[in-house]
Amino acid sequence: MSRVVICGAGFLGSHIAKALATAKDSPNMSAAAAAPISRSADLPFTASLLKCYRLVMNRLVAQPLRIMNTLDDDKAQENAGYSSSVPTVCSQRDWLENLMKRRCSLPAIRDFQLQHGLDLIHGKDVFLVIAPGGGKTLVSLAPLLYAQEMRESGIALITEPSKFLTEQQSAVFNVGVGGVEYHGVQISSRAPDQIHHSIKDSLPAVAQKQLLPPKAVDITNASTLASAFQDADVVVSLVGILHGSPADFERIQWRGAENVAKAAQSAGAKLIHISAIGADPKSDVPYERTKGQGEEAVWKACPTATVIRPSLVFGPEDDFFNRFAKLSRVLPFMPVFGGGTTRFQPVYVGDIARAVEILSRRDAKIRRETDGKFMEAGGPDVLTYREIMQLVLRYTNRWRPVVSMPFAVGILQASILERLPHSLFTLTRDQVRQLEKDNVVNAAAELDRNRYIPLRELIGRYSDTPLASVHEILPTYL
Numbered sequence: 518m519s520r521v522v523i524c525g526a527g528f529l530g531s532h533i534a535k536a537l538a539t540a541k542d543s544p545n546m547s548a549a550a551a552a553p554i555s556r557s558a559d560l561p562f563t564a565s566l567l568k569c570y571r572l573v574m575n576r577l578v579a580q581p582l583r584i585m586n587t588l589d590d591d592k593a594q595e596n597a598g599y600s601s602s603v604p605t606v607c608s609q610r611d612w613l614e615n616l617m618k619r620r621c622s623l624p625a626i627r628d629f630q631l632q633h634g635l636d637l638i639h640g641k642d643v644f645l646v647i648a649p650g651g652g653k654t655l656v657s658l659a660p661l662l663y664a665q666e667m668r669e670s671g672i673a674l675i676t677e678p679s680k681f682l683t684e685q686q687s688a689v690f691n692v693g694v695g696g697v698e699y700h701g702v703q704i705s706s707r708a709p710d711q712i713h714h715s716i717k718d719s720l721p722a723v724a725q726k727q728l729l730p731p732k733a734v735d736i737t738n739a740s741t742l743a744s745a746f747q748d749a750d751v752v753v754s755l756v757g758i759l760h761g762s763p764a765d766f767e768r769i770q771w772r773g774a775e776n777v778a779k780a781a782q783s784a785g786a787k788l789i790h791i792s793a794i795g796a797d798p799k800s801d802v803p804y805e806r807t808k809g810q811g812e813e814a815v816w817k818a819c820p821t822a823t824v825i826r827p828s829l830v831f832g833p834e835d836d837f838f839n840r841f842a843k844l845s846r847v848l849p850f851m852p853v854f855g856g857g858t859t860r861f862q863p864v865y866v867g868d869i870a871r872a873v874e875i876l877s878r879r880d881a882k883i884r885r886e887t888d889g890k891f892m893e894a895g896g897p898d899v900l901t902y903r904e905i906m907q908l909v910l911r912y913t914n915r916w917r918p919v920v921s922m923p924f925a926v927g928i929l930q931a932s933i934l935e936r937l938p939h940s941l942f943t944l945t946r947d948q949v950r951q952l953e954k955d956n957v958v959n960a961a962a963e964l965d966r967n968r969y970i971p972l973r974e975l976i977g978r979y980s981d982t983p984l985a986s987v988h989e990i991l992p993t994y995l
Contacts, residue, residue, distance in 0.1 A: 520729070521877050522703045522749045522786070524736065524777050525756035526712040528834050529791065529866060530704070533753060534716045536870035537700040537877060538727040619721065624867060624990050700877060703729040705745045706756070736773035742780035751877045752781040754815075755791035759804070760935075760945060766803040767810075774811030778818035787884070788822040789876050790815045791869075794862075794893055794956050796826060802947045812891075823876055824891040825869065825972075828956050831987065832866030833994040841909045842995050843941055850920040851910065854927040854952050857903030857919065862895030862957040864972070865985035869894060872972060875979045883979065887970055894972040895958040897984050902952065908987065912995040924953060 521537050523530050614626050704713045709731035717728050732745040736756050746752055754777040757770050774790065781788040790812070798809035815822050831838050845851060872894065876887055900908070906919045927949040935945040962969050973984055 519750040519877065519879055520701045520703065520748055521751040521753065522705050522732075522746055523753045523755070524705050524734065524742075524745075525754070526704060526706045526709060527755075528832070528836065529830060529869060530706075530753075530755055531712065531716055531719075531834070532832065532866045532870040533755070533873045534702050534704060534728070535720060536867070536874045537702045538716075538720055539724045540700055540874050624865070624985055624993060700874070701727055701729045703745070703749075704731045705734045707733060707735055709733055736776050737768050739776040739780065742776060743783065746780050746784040746786060749781070749784050749786040750879065751787045751789065752777065752784070753789045753791070753873055753877075754778070754781070757791070757793075757808070759948075760939065760943070761803075763803045766807040770804070770807035771810040771814060775814035775818060778815040778822060781822075782819045787877070787888075788815065788819045789873055790822050790824045792824050792826045792891075794826045794828045794895070794958070795951065795954060802950050804947055805951065821888040823887045823889075825872065825894050826891060827864050827869055827894040828862040828896070828958070829864070830866050830869060831863045831990065835866065838905075838909060838991060838995060840941065841906065842913050845909060845913055845915050845917055848917065850918045851906040853902045853906060853919060853921050854949060855924045856921050857901055857906065859902045859952050860899055860955040860957050861902065861905060862899050863905075863987050864894050864896040865987075865990055868896065868972070868976060868984050871980055871982075872975055875975060887975070890968055890970050891962075892970050892972050892975070893958040893962055896986065897973075898987050899957055900987070908991060909995065912991045924949060927952070 523534055523537075610631055614631055617626055617631075618624070704716070706712065713728065713731040717725050720728065734741045734745045736742070754774060756773055756777070758765060761769075778788055778790070792812050793805075793808050795805050796808035796812055797805050798813055800806040800809065812824055815824065829837055841851070872892070875883060903919055903921075910917055910919075927944075928946050931944040931946040931949050934943055937943070958971075963971055976982075976984055
């Protein structure tokens with residue numbers, strides 16, 4: 518079991534901890550992965566092949582084989598003895614949907630995927646799943662999830678036309694396939710107990726044992742880090758602030774990041790450092806400048822570190838979309854600055870968490886591809902500030918005019934609001950200045966493959982679910 522220390526807590530840290538703790542659940546059933554079966558594009562599985570499987574398996578087990586055939590060819594289904602009229606074991610769509618969301622860490626299940634999963638649940642002792650890929654590999658796990666949930670034992674034989682199936686299966690079930698492992702997760706912050714208990718309460722019982730006892734640290738005091746990082750395989754550094762004096766930003770985002778990097782290097786741990794798009798050591802904005810200085814300190818102390826620079830991170834507990842949703846209740850209009858043309862590339866918190874889980878694996882290939890590199894993490898949607906306000910109104914079922922104000926007015930307004938106690942209306946001058954620049958993945962960075970790895974490429978290569986769109990996730994929580 519690898520030991521992962523999450524240095525920092527909050528919204529992103531909680532999701533990373535959950536992704537790591539649930540990366541591989543202990544099964545209640547026996548499962549064995551069959552060897553991959555190759556096929557060419559012009560040679561699909563046929564009824565004859567299915568009959569061969571039936572013949573072989575009938576010799577291996579005492580009872581007849583129940584076949585779940587995912588092919589679209591009606592004749593092949595008929596010859597294989599499959600009929601869509603055969604009652605499924607589980608007829609509760611909501612139950613299966615919630616089960617697959619929870620176990621497979623998915624924000625939503627599409628209707629065709631849910632129906633496909635229900636069709637697959639057609640037996641309980643032996644499963645032969647023919648998974649053609651193209652978005653269907655994940656739901657092929659539905660019979661196994663059902664059997665495990667019902668505490669039923671059996672053998673799972675899974676053919677693998679898709680290269681992602683074995684990995685996805687291994688991430689959900691303990692099938693002994695190399696490259697996927699348990700992660701022990703330790704929360705370390707100034708006061709980690711509360712967040713530790715909150716995460717533990719939200720995890721399924723089988724994953725709670727992956728959460729290790731928390732340890733308090735202060736990243737501004739290097740002497741507190743060594744004991745917390747002892748025996749760590751991976752350290753995830755994500756401490757940062759949005760509000761504070763220039764000295765606060767330097768102490769936490771620059772020197773604090775440096776302390777974590779040095780301690781991780783001393784412990785022999787892989788370092789994953791969370792920065793931000795726009796990090797620039799030459800910026801006149803303290804947030805951006807100290808993020809950039811923190812990156813420089815990280816590279817110097819820990820050359821094999823992987824740095825993730827997210828754009829706007831969204832999800833159920835985010836402080837951006839939720840904040841504007843609340844503002845839309847009380848404001849007569851939705852404000853934007855400079856015409857609202859600044860572009861953002863919102864990235865789902867679950868996708869950042871998935872990326873961290875992948876980077877945390879003790880996989881030599883992944884390490885070769887990602888050590889010493891950075892990743893600018895954006896989602897599939899690029900939206901202007903005005904379009905984001907319109908989305909907030911759309912998904913909260915409210916109507917408000919979107920009114921643009923000059924940046925100078927925003928600076929004047931922020932100079933007053935930043936002096937008041939922190940509230941729903943808090944706005945700083947630095948935040949307004951940041952709105953003058955786009956917050957999207959730098960296309961030029963993608964050309965430097967010696968230093969850069971795209972998020973979509975990492976997720977596409979080592980996960981079976983694409984990056985989530987704001988249109989999929991926002992309606993679930995706004």
